[in-house]
Amino acid sequence: MKLIEKQHLFVRLLPKLLDFAVNLAEKNGWFVTEGDAFRDPRVHGEYGVKQSYSGANSNHKLRLAIDINLISDGVLLGAEAHEELGKFWKKLHPLCEWGGEPGRNDANHYSLNHNDSW
Numbered sequence: 001m002k003l004i005e006k007q008h009l010f011v012r013l014l015p016k017l018l019d020f021a022v023n024l025a026e027k028n029g030w031f032v033t034e035g036d037a038f039r040d041p042r043v044h045g046e047y048g049v050k051q052s053y054s055g056a057n058s059n060h061k062l063r064l065a066i067d068i069n070l071i072s073d074g075v076l077l078g079a080e081a082h083e084e085l086g087k088f089w090k091k092l093h094p095l096c097e098w099g100g101e102p103g104r105n106d107a108n109h110y111s112l113n114h115n116d117s118w
């Protein structure tokens with residue numbers, strides 16, 4: 001799949017993710033806010049280059065990722081709060097990846113897999 005096709009797919013899936021996140025937050029008395037989405041290469045470096053806090057090969061630079069913040073009483077919630085949302089996201093499409101999966105430590109990160117096959 002070409003990058004542009006993945007970017008289109010990500011935008012197609014994003015409203016579903018956000019809707020689920022808002023409903024999850026409201027059900028639990030939390031707030032949801034947007035974190036980083038696209039990371040501009042002028043600030044974060046081109047894909048493959050580390051220039052900021054962003055990883056060199058971050059999917060944010062490819063318009064294939066968003067960070068979603070779940071907040072309760074002014075506190076940013078951790079992986080446990082994201083579990084249901086992460087499972088929902090992973091079921092939407094085989095390319096969907098969640099930063100809260102075992103071995104990762106980025107629970108508010110939702111992205112599409114990109115393996116340089118484009």
Ligand SMILES: [Zn+2]
Pocket residue numbers: 036060065066067106108109110
């Ligand atoms: Zn992220």
